[in-house]
Amino acid sequence: MAATVSLKSSLLLPSPISDFSGASLSISSQTRRRSWQPRGARMQVAASADSKNILVMGGTRFIGVFLSRLLVKEGHQVTLFTRGKAPITQQLPGESDAEYAEFSSKVLHLKGDRQDFDFVKTSLSAKGFDVVYDINGREAVEVAPILDALPNLEQYIYCSSAGVYLKSDLLPHFETDAVDPKSRHKGKLETESLLESRDVNWTSIRPVYIYGPLNYNPVEEWFFHRLKAGRPIPVPGAGNQITQLGHVKDLATAFGLVLGNPKASKQVFNISGAKYVTFDGLARACAKAGGFPEPEIVHYNPKDFDFGKKKAFPFRDQHFFASIEKATSELGCTPEYDLVEGLTDSYNLDFGRGTFRKEADFTTDDMILGKKLVSVWASRRPCKADGCLGVMSAVDDRHGC
Amino acid sequence: MALSSTTATAAAASFVSGHRGGCSRPSLSSPSFVSAFPRAVAARTRAPPAPARSAAMTVRAQAAGKKSVLIVNTNSGGHAVIGFYLAKDLLAAGHSVTVLTVGDAASDKMNKPPFSRFSELTSAGARTVWGDPSDVGAAVGGGGAAFDVVVDNNGKDLDAVKPVADWAKAAGAGQFLFVSSAGIYTPTDELPHVEGDAVKESAGHVGVEKYIAGEFGNWASFRPQYMIGSGNNKDCEEWFFDRIVRGRAVPIPGSGMQLTNITHVRDLASMLALAVENPGAAAGKIFNCVSDRAVTFNGLVKMCAAAAGAEPNIVYYDPAAVGVDAKKAFPFRNMHFYAEPRAAKEALGWTSTTNLPEDLKERFAEYASSGRGEKEMSFDLDDKILSA
Numbered sequence: 116m117a118a119t120v121s122l123k124s125s126l127l128l129p130s131p132i133s134d135f136s137g138a139s140l141s142i143s144s145q146t147r148r149r150s151w152q153p154r155g156a157r158m159q160v161a162a163s164a165d166s167k168n169i170l171v172m173g174g175t176r177f178i179g180v181f182l183s184r185l186l187v188k189e190g191h192q193v194t195l196f197t198r199g200k201a202p203i204t205q206q207l208p209g210e211s212d213a214e215y216a217e218f219s220s221k222v223l224h225l226k227g228d229r230q231d232f233d234f235v236k237t238s239l240s241a242k243g244f245d246v247v248y249d250i251n252g253r254e255a256v257e258v259a260p261i262l263d264a265l266p267n268l269e270q271y272i273y274c275s276s277a278g279v280y281l282k283s284d285l286l287p288h289f290e291t292d293a294v295d296p297k298s299r300h301k302g303k304l305e306t307e308s309l310l311e312s313r314d315v316n317w318t319s320i321r322p323v324y325i326y327g328p329l330n331y332n333p334v335e336e337w338f339f340h341r342l343k344a345g346r347p348i349p350v351p352g353a354g355n356q357i358t359q360l361g362h363v364k365d366l367a368t369a370f371g372l373v374l375g376n377p378k379a380s381k382q383v384f385n386i387s388g389a390k391y392v393t394f395d396g397l398a399r400a401c402a403k404a405g406g407f408p409e410p411e412i413v414h415y416n417p418k419d420f421d422f423g424k425k426k427a428f429p430f431r432d433q434h435f436f437a438s439i440e441k442a443t444s445e446l447g448c449t450p451e452y453d454l455v456e457g458l459t460d461s462y463n464l465d466f467g468r469g470t471f472r473k474e475a476d477f478t479t480d481d482m483i484l485g486k487k488l489v490s491v492w493a494s495r496r497p498c499k500a501d502g503c504l505g506v507m508s509a510v511d512d513r514h515g516c
Numbered sequence: 517m518a519l520s521s522t523t524a525t526a527a528a529a530s531f532v533s534g535h536r537g538g539c540s541r542p543s544l545s546s547p548s549f550v551s552a553f554p555r556a557v558a559a560r561t562r563a564p565p566a567p568a569r570s571a572a573m574t575v576r577a578q579a580a581g582k583k584s585v586l587i588v589n590t591n592s593g594g595h596a597v598i599g600f601y602l603a604k605d606l607l608a609a610g611h612s613v614t615v616l617t618v619g620d621a622a623s624d625k626m627n628k629p630p631f632s633r634f635s636e637l638t639s640a641g642a643r644t645v646w647g648d649p650s651d652v653g654a655a656v657g658g659g660g661a662a663f664d665v666v667v668d669n670n671g672k673d674l675d676a677v678k679p680v681a682d683w684a685k686a687a688g689a690g691q692f693l694f695v696s697s698a699g700i701y702t703p704t705d706e707l708p709h710v711e712g713d714a715v716k717e718s719a720g721h722v723g724v725e726k727y728i729a730g731e732f733g734n735w736a737s738f739r740p741q742y743m744i745g746s747g748n749n750k751d752c753e754e755w756f757f758d759r760i761v762r763g764r765a766v767p768i769p770g771s772g773m774q775l776t777n778i779t780h781v782r783d784l785a786s787m788l789a790l791a792v793e794n795p796g797a798a799a800g801k802i803f804n805c806v807s808d809r810a811v812t813f814n815g816l817v818k819m820c821a822a823a824a825g826a827e828p829n830i831v832y833y834d835p836a837a838v839g840v841d842a843k844k845a846f847p848f849r850n851m852h853f854y855a856e857p858r859a860a861k862e863a864l865g866w867t868s869t870t871n872l873p874e875d876l877k878e879r880f881a882e883y884a885s886s887g888r889g890e891k892e893m894s895f896d897l898d899d900k901i902l903s904a
Contacts, residue, residue, distance in 0.1 A: 284811055284816075284818065285815060285872065286775065286809065286810055389710075390706040393707070393852070399705055400706075434775070434812070
């Protein structure tokens with residue numbers, strides 16, 4: 116596999132980064148500019164010997180958008196299997212016309228519904244593929260026909276989820292930890308089990324929360340909406356719950372690194388950011404990323420409210436984070452983006468340009484704020500912890516900083 | 517990636533930054549570290565090393581280079597037990613060990629563990645002496661063989677450690693190891709604390725780290741958190757057992773979600789011993805001296821209760837609202853205090869063996885047989901909290 120030095124020149128950003136948002140950029144972004152380019156860019160000639168016929172299940176929404184570009188740049192033939200409801204390719208913010216044309220001219224499309232197992236089996240066996248990246252598979256039944264159709268498959272690379280881990284008081288989650296057969300991600304678990312049981316070279320990647328430009332899950336977007344509206348950020352509980360975000364481009368890089376890698380054979384890897392963050396800390400990091408002032412954070416007890424079907428906060432109300440040490444030590448891969456850099460990248464290329472997936476909905480915020488208005492806003496005080504600049508409500512002594 | 521000696525900050529910073537953009541390089545913490553150094557493998561077992569294994573390790577240790585190690589050890593507090601376990605590990609590996617305990621052999625402090633168990637060290641071949649860190653030479657006696665390694669586990673600032681460091685340098689010690697503290701990290705929204713993160717510049721330990729980095733070609737600093745283990749000089753899990761065995765509620769400040777590292781002291785000893793046996797790999801580095809799992813306060817109570825065969829009974833409180841000082845009312849910092857041992861795993865091939873649910877069972881067995889559970893104890897602060 117092509118060796119990677121650092122990823123210096125930009126695919127998706129014209130240089131320098133400050134072209135986009137000028138004064139709203141944080142200092143850290145300006146001095147430590149992070150840019151991302153698919154690994155193979157400088158190795159195109161050599162890569163043709165290693166060129167694979169790759170099928171990506173999905174690939175038009177988020178992870179696959181970045182992964183497919185990376186794979187095409189590395190000289191592989193990439194086919195996206197989608198129903199064709201969304202455009203097969205879209206020009207990314209910051210991507211030059213020439214680069215986009217190069218990519219869109221090379222990537223292939225196989226139109227179909229992966230739930231139509233007969234179609235999957237016949238179309239895949241007709242075409243034959245060396246490697247499958249399954250980015251949107253949820254249930255084991257969806258994967259079986261693919262394996263049946265491709266008996267000589269060199270590798271099945273699956274996007275699973277750290278959501279499979281059984282909740283624990285001992286953290287972080289390691290790949291060897293107990294999994295929860297009742298979790299809402301049990302389809303991912305069953306898929307991993309199926310892969311293990313079949314005679315196929317498989318790799319499973321378990322991301323935590325993924326973020327970055329084009330995120331269709333309102334993770335950073337949820338914070339950006341509130342920050343832009345100048346609204347307080349309602350955070351459940353003490354706000355010291357710890358979560359973990361991983362940039363989509365780092366995830367794509369990791370997916371690229373396991374391709375043809377013997378160390379990835381029949382292995383599971385947690386892939387996410389190198390550090391974890393508290394809920395309160397994430398609100399502050401989003402503010403920094405978008406050049407907003409320090410946010411007002413309001414803590415509330417979710418049990419005091421009935422939000423109905425609406426989600427009042429985008430993260431599970433618990434600690435949830437996983438160690439990426441296995442990927443670091445076995446694949447030699449570490450994330451390029453730290454949290455503020457990554458959120459800044461997302462802001463500059465997406466929300467900061469006025470694009471987002473979900474309209475702002477402050478219904479649950481207003482329920483929380485209406486109830487909290489008197490007690491919270493009248494009595495804010497600075498946090499007493501050494502070196503902490505946070506502000507908090509009357510109830511907390513410090514905020515798990 | 518093995519760094520030659522350099523300043524603490526630069527070394528630690530380059531350790532962290534060296535990861536940037538580094539994909540597809542061969543792994544540096546390869547399994548060969550572990551297999552080449554049986555210490556790390558042996559450290560996985562909880563029982564003290566059996567004689568047969570020591571003999572085998574002695575052969576290998578001699579091949580690796582038998583060292584003469586001086587441990588300057590505090591006479592009280594949470595760190596006291598570290599020197600005890602380290603001495604045992606080094607002795608089992610065939611090294612020559614002298615333990616200099618600060619103060620007087622006749623002091624009352626020596627009646628408490630681990631000092632009360634020093635016969636375990638002397639019977640294994642250690643020399644135990646007492647004295648003042650300001651005059652190490654007098655304590656260890658002149659005219660003896662020089663020490664290859666000096667480990668300072670004696671203090672938290674330059675007042676305590678500078679004289680030891682200066683003596684070690686003048687005496688020609690090839691390696692200086694300092695037991696520092698993870699408490700020096702600046703609190704941050706992003707966890708865990710990793711080596712290279714900002715520290716509180718005013719902290720005494722920071723002053724020591726900077727000093728030894730300037731003085732020694734081969735130095736390393738180890739930053740521990742909380743420890744459990746037989747022979748501990750300071751209460752840790754006992755605080756929880758005291759309440760659980762008396763059927764009392766365990767008062768927890770805040771939400772109980774606060775994360776901390778509780779590490780079995782054998783892990784700290786194995787990390788230090790690895791550094792002694794791999795001076796090149798350890799040189800110029802900072803190591804978070806903790807296990808690789810953090811535990812929530814809630815989780816710790818549940819595990820202690822399970823170890824005691826009881827049901828957990830937690831009462832949450834807000835220290836400010838109740839009017840108690842959380843530092844007095846609870847044994848751990850009332851905040852996330854969470855570091856990860858990334859440098860030790862990467863540079864030394866160290867592995868963590870702490871298994872809290874299992875280790876606490878062993879701890880409870882000792883607690884139960886000690887009779888402490890039957891002693892009269894007052895719980896004034898608890899009562900204040902519970903009645904609020």
